[in-house]
Structure formats: C-alpha cells, structure tokens
Amino acid sequence: xxxxxxxxxxxxxxxxxxxxxxxxxxxxxxxxxxxxxxxxxxxxxxxxxxxxxxxxxxxxxxxxxxxxxxxxxxxxxxxxxxxxxxxxxxxxxxxxxxxxxxxxxxxxxxxxxxx
Amino acid sequence: xxxxxxxxxxxxxxxxxxxxxxxxxxxxxxxxxxxxxxxxxxxxxxxxxxxxxxxxxxxxxxxxxxxxxxxxxxxxxxxxxxxxxxxxxxxxxxxxxxxxxxxxxxxxxxxxxxxxxxxxxxxxxxxxxxxxxxxxxxxxxxxxxxxxxxxxxxxxxxxxxxxxxx
Numbered sequence: 001x002x003x004x005x006x007x008x009x010x011x012x013x014x015x016x017x018x019x020x021x022x023x024x025x026x027x028x029x030x031x032x033x034x035x036x037x038x039x040x041x042x043x044x045x046x047x048x049x050x051x052x053x054x055x056x057x058x059x060x061x062x063x064x065x066x067x068x069x070x071x072x073x074x075x076x077x078x079x080x081x082x083x084x085x086x087x088x089x090x091x092x093x094x095x096x097x098x099x100x101x102x103x104x105x106x107x108x109x110x111x112x113x114x115x
Numbered sequence: 116x117x118x119x120x121x122x123x124x125x126x127x128x129x130x131x132x133x134x135x136x137x138x139x140x141x142x143x144x145x146x147x148x149x150x151x152x153x154x155x156x157x158x159x160x161x162x163x164x165x166x167x168x169x170x171x172x173x174x175x176x177x178x179x180x181x182x183x184x185x186x187x188x189x190x191x192x193x194x195x196x197x198x199x200x201x202x203x204x205x206x207x208x209x210x211x212x213x214x215x216x217x218x219x220x221x222x223x224x225x226x227x228x229x230x231x232x233x234x235x236x237x238x239x240x241x242x243x244x245x246x247x248x249x250x251x252x253x254x255x256x257x258x259x260x261x262x263x264x265x266x267x268x269x270x271x272x273x274x275x276x277x278x279x280x281x
Contacts, residue, residue: 009221013259016228020255027249098245 031096034112037076039069042107051076051095051112061106069110076110077101116281124281125176132160132180133187140188152254155227155261161205162223162269167276170209177201195241196234203233219273223266228258 036048041061049055051074059067067081067088075093078101088103094112101110116124135156142154157180164173181201185194208226211217217225231254238247 005216005218005221008216009218009224012217012221013224016224016255016259020252023248024252 031098032114033074033095034097034099035114036112037069037071037094038111038113040109040111048113049076059106059108061103061108065106065108067103067106067108076112078103078110081106120281125172128160128164129176129179129183132157132176133184135159136180136184137188152257153261155230155265158204158223158226158230158262158265159269159272162208162219162226162266163272165205165208165212165222166219166269166273170205173209174205177205192241196237199237200230200233204230218266219270220263220266223269224259224262227262227265228255231255231258 034051036050038048039046039059041059046059047057049057049069049071051071054072056068056070056079059069061067064082067083068079070077070079075095077093078088078091081088081103083103083105085105088101088106088108091101094101094110097112097114099112102108139154139156157177160180161173161177164176178201181197182194185197189197204226207229208222211222211225232251235247235251235254238250239245
C-alpha cells in the first residue's frame with residue numbers, strides 16, 4: 001500500500017476542512033443584526049417590516065400564492081405557505097443583514113436590511 | 116491501440132458517463148435544503164480516463180458529457196454551472212496527479228471539492244450575493260465524502276482492468 005500517498009491525502013482533506021472552517025468563521029464575524037425585513041416579489045420591493053415589532057402578515061405574491069411572514073423577537077421566518085416544496089417554511093429564522101428566505105415558486109424574497 | 120479502437124472506446128465511455136449522469140438525476144435528493152449536493156457518479160469515468168489514458172481523453176469525454184447532458188436534461192444555467200465545476204475539477208485533478216503526491220482517492224476528493232467550489236463561485240457571481248458562500252461548508256464535506264467514494268470505485272476499476280489487453 002502506498003502509505004505515503006494516503007498520508008498526503010489525509011493532509012489534503014484536513015486542509016480542506018480547515019478552509020471550510022475559516023470561511024465559516026469569516027462569514028460569522030461579518031454578520032450584523034438587521035433592522036428591517038424587506039419583502040420583494042419578482043424582484044420588486046413591496047414592503048419593509050421593522051424587526052422590533054412582532055407582526056404576522058400574509059404575503060400575496062400572485063393568484064393564490066401566499067406566504068405567512070412572522071416577525072418575532074427580532075427574527076423573521078415564514079410560518080406557512082401554499083407552495084409545493086415549503087423550503088421557505090423549513091428555513092431557519094433569519095435576523096442578520098443580508099440573510100434571506102426565498103420562495104422560488106412564488107418569486108418571493110424576504111431579506112434582512114438595515115434601512 | 117489503433118485510432119479506431121480509441122475512438123470507439125471514448126465514445127462508449129462518453130455514453131457511460133452520460134448514463135451515470137442521468138442515473139444521478141434519478142436518485143432522491145440527499146439532504147434537502149442544500150441544492151447541488153451530488154454524488155458525482157460520472158466522475159468515475161473521468162478518474163478512470165485520467166489514470167488509464169491521458170488528460171486530453173478525460174477532458175474530451177467530460178466535455179462531451181457535460182454539454183450533451185445539459186442540452187438533453189437541463190438548460191443554460193445547468194450548462195454553465197456544470198461546465199465551471201467540471202473544468203476546475205478536472206484541471207485540479209490533473210495537476211495533483213502530476214505531482215504524484217496523492218493517491219487516486221485523494222485526487223478524486225480534490226476533484227469533488229473543486230467541482231462544488233466551482234459551482235458555488237458561479238452561483239455567487241450570477242446571483243451577486245455573498246451569502247451563498249455559506250453553502251461552501253457543507254459542500255466541502257459532501258464533496259470530500261463523494262470524492263472519496265468515487266475515487267475508491269475508480270481505483271478498483273483501474274485495478275481490475277489492469278490486465279485488459281486494449
């Protein structure tokens with residue numbers, strides 16, 4: 001068995017793992033808590049909800065396209081939606097500037113902004 | 116190996132790579148919520164060609180596979196993502212193989228990771244958001260595991276075809 005090569009493989013894998021760790025830390029340290037949850041449908045901004053007020057709104061992005069946006073404790077998430085995949089519903093709560101929850105079939109994007 | 120034999124063989128392997136690509140599409144999506152997580156089955160052919168034949172052959176077959184599969188089953192977006200990931204992947208694999216410092220599995224792991232990283236870079240460029248970079252972390256891990264499995268299969272294939280008289 002070429003043990004030297006296998007040792008090098010493991011070194012390579014550890015470098016990759018190190019890389020991903022570094023990227024993770026860079027992303028984590030660059031995040032700021034946001035002030036608004038901005039909703040845009042089909043690329044156009046429709047509404048901005050302040051994160052310091054607990055609200056629950058229904059976003060209607062088309063005929064029979066609904067996403068229920070909830071703002072609670074400074075975080076935003078989608079409680080329910082009538083899209084097929086419900087990826088938006090399963091997404092974790094967002095609160096940092098730049099984070100987004102996207103509902104692709106409804107072309108709806110909820111983005112955390114600071115303005 | 117005669118030219119005709121070579122052409123036939125490469126044609127067959129291209130078809131094989133395309134079928135592997137198709138099968139991969141049929142597999143249930145592993146780990147929801149992370150788009151683009153793939154096993155990388157067609158890379159078995161790429162790794163095989165890289166080690167048994169030459170970089171040119173591996174590159175040609177990969178190119179054929181990427182273009183035809185994207186045309187048949189995808190769209191322009193599929194094409195650009197696959198092309199970006201595929202080219203970076205095979206270039207890196209060729210370079211690493213040349214250094215002779217890594218085993219087949221290691222080279223394949225690098226190929227898998229490079230493929231994913233390439234695709235993420237295209238995604239970041241196209242959507243103009245850096246947030247997608249978050250995906251790099253799970254993709255590094257999945258790329259490593261997938262690359263290891265593919266590399267293992269490729270290495271075994273190479274070993275069992277060693278005695279073949281082409």
